[in-house]
Structures are given as C-alpha cells and as structure tokens.
Amino acid sequence: MVLDTGSDVVWLQCAPCRTCYDQSGPVFDSRRSSSYGAVDCAAPLCRRLDSGGCDLRRRACLYQVAYGDGSVTAGDFATETLTFAGGARVARVALGCGHDNEGLFVAAAGLLGLGRGSLSFPTQISRRYGRSFSYCLVDRTSSSSSSSSSAASGSRSSTVTFGPGSAASASFTPMVRNPRMETFYYVQLVGISVGGARVPGVAESDLRLDPSTGRGGVIVDSGTSVTRLARPSYSALRDAFRAAAAGLRLSPGGFSLFDTCYDLGGRKVVKVPTVSMHFAGGAEAALPPENYLIPVDSRGTFCFAFAGTDGGVSIIGNIQQQGFRVVFDGDGQRVGFAPKGC
Template identity: 35%
Template sequence: MFSTTLLPAAAIAVLFISIIVYTSPCASFGTGGFSVRLIHRDSPRSPLYDPNLTAADRTTAAVRRSISRLNYFESLMSSPMEIAPKLTPDDGEYLMFFQLGTPPVPVYAIVDTGSDLTWLQCLPCKTCYNQTQPLFDPSKSSTYKKVPCSSPSCAALEVKECTEDTKSCYYDLVYGDGTSTMGILSGDTLTFEDRFRNNVTFPNITFGCSDSTYGTFEKNQGGIVGLNRNPFSLISQLEVKQFSHCMVPPDQDDSGSRMQFGSNAVISGDMTPLAFESTYNYYLILEGISVGNDKLPIPEGIFNLTKDFEGGFIIDSGTTYTLLRREAFLVLVDALGEKIHLQQKADPSNRFPLCFVAASFDELASAPVITFHFKGADVVFPQQSTYTKAFDWLWCLAMLPSNDISILGNFQQQNFHVGFDISKKLVSFAASDCAAF
C-alpha cells in the first residue's frame, strides 16, 4: 500500500504570485477592479527559474510542496486559536512583484494565503537574511509612516510591544518552526503598474518593516504578502469582496494565467457555499466523487470538518496536487485502475501511487473523467487536469493521499475560472480556456 510521509514543519510551502496589474481605461479600482498576471515559479520569466532542473525534478518538487502545504494546514488547524500560523516560508508556486514607497521601490515577496501581516526587510536591519534585491529604506520614502502605539492598527495586532523611545508599534511574529520576523508596524503607498506603464497606487497600506529576521529564506524573496481574510491582509486592507483566478496548464505558455479582483472577478458557473468561517482557509462541502457515471462508495461525511477542527476540504491555489483523505483516495485509485485499460507501473520515484504506461497523453483521452460533487456544484475535471507526466513513458494520477485534511490543488483548478465571493460566501467554478481569456 502506498504511504505518504509527512515532511517536517520546516518544509511548509506557501503561494507565490508574480503580478502585473491591468485596469480598464476609465475605471478606478472601486468601480472597475483590477487584474494580475500569474507567472509560475518554474517559468523562464520567474526569478526562481532553474534551467538545470528536468521535468521529473520539477514534478518531484511539486509533490514535496503539496505535502508541505498539507502539513501547514494540519498544523494551523491543530491550534486554531493561535495568533501566528505555523508557517515556514518555503519554495512555492508564484512570486508577487510590486513597488513600495515614494518614489516607488521594486519588491519581490512571497504571497501566502495563510498569513495576514505583509512584511519585508528594511534598513537599518539588525539581523537580516541575505537577499538579492536591496532592502527597503524607509528614510527615502516621503510617504512612509510608523504606526504609533495609540493607533487602532497597533491595538489590533495582538503580537506586539511598544518601544519606549519612539512610541512606535513593534511587532514580533514567531512561526511554528522558530522562524520569526520583528520590526516596526508601518504604512506606505503600494504601487502596481498597468500594461501602459501607468501606476495604480494604494496609499496607507499597513505592513511590517522588519529589522530582525530569523529562519531560512531564498535570496530572491523579499518578505511575505498576507492574503487571508484577517484584518492586516492585503485583501482586507483593499476591501476586496470578490476575486477569481484562471490558471493555464503548465505545458502551455503561462502568460495567460490571471487573477482578478473586485468587479473584474469572474463569479459564474456552478456555485458552492463556503462551509466554515475560517479567515485562514476556504472550506468547501465535498459530498462525493464519481468516476465516469459511477459514484464511488466513499463513506458519508469523510470530507467533513469536525468540531475539533479535524478533516475538512479546502480549496487552495498554493497547493499543486489535490490531496484526499486516504479512505477516499484508495477507493478512487481502485476505480481508475479497473476502468483504465492501460498497463499499470509503479512510479520509480515513489511520488504517485497510480501510474500508467503510455507513449503519449492521447492514450489517456478515453479515460473516464473524475467529478467532484460539491454541495450545489458538480465539477468535472478533464484528463489534462487529472494526470501528469512523470517520465517520458509514464503518466500518473496527479493526486495524493492525506491522513486528515483534503485539499483541492491548483493542478486540478487549471482551465477553470474559480471565483470567490466573500460577501455571499460562495465559490464558483466555470470551465474555460484560460490561455484565450
């Protein structure tokens, strides 16, 4: 029987986004919204791109990141009342590019859907990791401000202290593995750039100006951008009530991948309610799974979230491959093994539990589709979003088993407009050719 060994807490993954903002010519954010372009970390456009990695190397890394992300959610929900999530910044999927301050200074930072406070390393820095890009110098920004201790923002930040010399709000966040960031809670102007090189600015964005950082970070990373629904997250500060994304499959030109915010968000297709009021995660109600026309004999309630915060089904754009509760996963593997009449072969790298020998992907074209039956929404995943190429002759089910939480990964979300309506507490799915969008 295939088993997945959970990685240690130091291997937890996060989401990365590379952003280019698009606005309609006559619309501000308040009326027209804005869109961003997503660039995969393995794209030649990414600063994390390593041309020496093979396709098998990248697949192995994606498996590791998926299991790491699972670790993150399980550790987070094991202590749901803690202020700081148990997170270690690690290799992820996308990077975010933005500019900060006046005049604007370019920044690349990790985007994490499980964090709230955005922070980056600033001068003067007492203890900082060695990053490629220059550290942000607040003394050179005319719009930079320190958040005073008397501010409501400081009062809302529970992990803090006030410095006696300046009366500034000094934050101190310690993550589950001992990684930490400390510094001055600050405010400044956040700037994006549209396709015509026009600036789209958001003033007075609160962030952490870190002067002490401990832990393992990559030199291309400049900090963390929080995108959960807690008060300090970028989504909350921009008062975004709707957002969506459309991801192009990785074997195509990923320049068409986009995320839309505000009125630009695509909320259409089948809709399913958010199941749990978590500001860290988006929980859905998965009622069953079908292979072809046959609904699988999966125990009822296997994907439910318990009162002790165990289990549940999360949709997450930061996880690559979908993870399913082992009891359901094994039923799915058995059903596919019976219905797909191709030679099965074990994955030599022991990454995936179900693999088929095929000269090309076309041999899987007749394989039965997998349908996830969410409450109110049946989402059918095409073969391109179901199987991944492990080697030249081997194609594998792009899903993994989990001992607790189940997660819908971004590989399965490809070529769907996935929309999040926070005010109506809905998530929508609409099949689409994301490259043509």
C-alpha cells in the same frame, strides 16, 4: 508575489536582508519610500497579529509567520502604499517588511495574503472594492507562467482581480464557516467522479467540517500544490482511478508523495479517465487531464496528483485549480469555478 488564500499577512522581502532567498527582481528598501510607515507596538494593527512582537528600543511592531511547508518570514510590521499594474493604488496597506525569509517562495518579491482574516489584503481593501476577488492560475508548464503574478499582462500569465465582477460561467458553492479558524475558505465537497461515475468511497461524512471542534472540512488553498483528501476518501479515489486506467502501465514505487504513477514514455496520445469534483449547491469542477496527471521527470513518468492526509483538513490545491477562474465572493459568501478562465 505569491498568491495565498491559506494565510492573511501580506509581506515583502526587505533590505537589509539578514536571511533572504534569491529574488528575481530588486528587493524592496523601505528607507527609499516616502509612504512607508512603521507600526507602533501599542497600535491596534500590531495586536491583530497572531505572532507579533515588539522592538522595545524602536517601539516598532514585529511580525512572524510560519507556513505548513516549513517556510518562514519575519521582520517589521508596517504600512505602505501598493501600486498594481494598470495604475491602481492602495494606500496604508498593513504588511510585513521581511528581513528573515526562508522557504519555497520561488524568487517572488513576497506574498499576498488572501485569506478571510482581518489582516488579509481582501479584508483591508473591502471598503473600496468589496470582499470579492478572483484569480486564474495558468498551467505551471507555461513559459510565461508565474505563480507569483498579481496582475501580469499576457494571455499565458496568472492574474488576480479584485472587486465584485465574477466569471459569468462560474458554478458556485456556498462558503462554509469554521468558527475556530477565520482564515481559510471552506467548501463542502460532496463527491468525486472518475470516468463519469461517482466514487462510492468518497464519503461526504469524511470530508465534512465539524464546527464544534473545527476539525475536518475542505479548504480551497492557492498556496498548496497538491490536493490532499482525508485518507479513506483518497484511497477510494486512487483505487477507482487505477481501475479506470487499467490500460496504462503503472510505474513501480511511486514518486515523492505520489503513490500512483504511470510510465507513458514514448506514447504520443494517451486516453485517461475523466475526474470531476462535486460541491454542495450543484457546483462542479471537471478537471482537464493536466490537472490530475502530471509529469515528474523527463522519462515520461506521470503521477496522479492527489494525496491522502491524516491531518484533519482536506485541501484543494493549486494544481487542480489551474486553468479555472476561481471566484471568492466574500459578499455573497460563495466560491465559484469557471473552466478555461485564463
């Protein structure tokens, strides 16, 4: 399943499919499950949905979730028992049984909503496991990498762990609460360093959450690929990186949303400037080069994997998180980053 800290609803693709994407494994069929239970339209669970509905003929609760990239899922809202690798079973998890699913879900069985809202998986299991979990996303180029892995075995698989245990080597920063948006995990990014020097133009004021309006701030989101920073901060970071990487040959024109790319074709060893993210409370994430300079074609073009945004909220995406054990300590209201955590 896809892991998404930027949303709450858990859902699976369900047969019969009206509109479904290609899935690598069998599609879940609720008609063959003895533990599946439909949620009534009048049930409190149904009223928790942001975009809920009702099939009046069946008195069955309906759900729909639309994501920022245009992906969408819709179907019946129900409860089901989930069984994870290792044998752990969680009964009566509220989830969507998606009969209409379109978007960039990359052959996954569904999505595990890991946000802070009342319907997210961590919130639903909090009485048993507490409000803490952690994950480690492996390098996207790993042969056994799976961004949809929930507890896969193998040293090169992405993993997620629920419960209070956290990485001993993690450095923590406080969670920031947005009173107007309960789902997201906000943190306070106070600066970024390139080549060991703080970038003056990455201003804390441009990245701070305004609690009165709910705008601004920085969230940690496993469901977004590329880190996006408020435009002034991104421009300053990009310019600092270009200056520090002056010895590399720029590739004209950029690529997709990236405006800073390099032609590294034919080069076996490349020295690049270091990049580190600094958070309130002294936490730091020193990014390995593969987390910010990524290949975009087979000809040796690599792009600086950050982008600007004018959308209000800045996002730390999963490319920058890969290889870290990222700890969401809901009980302690903090987020931690442990390098080489997979």
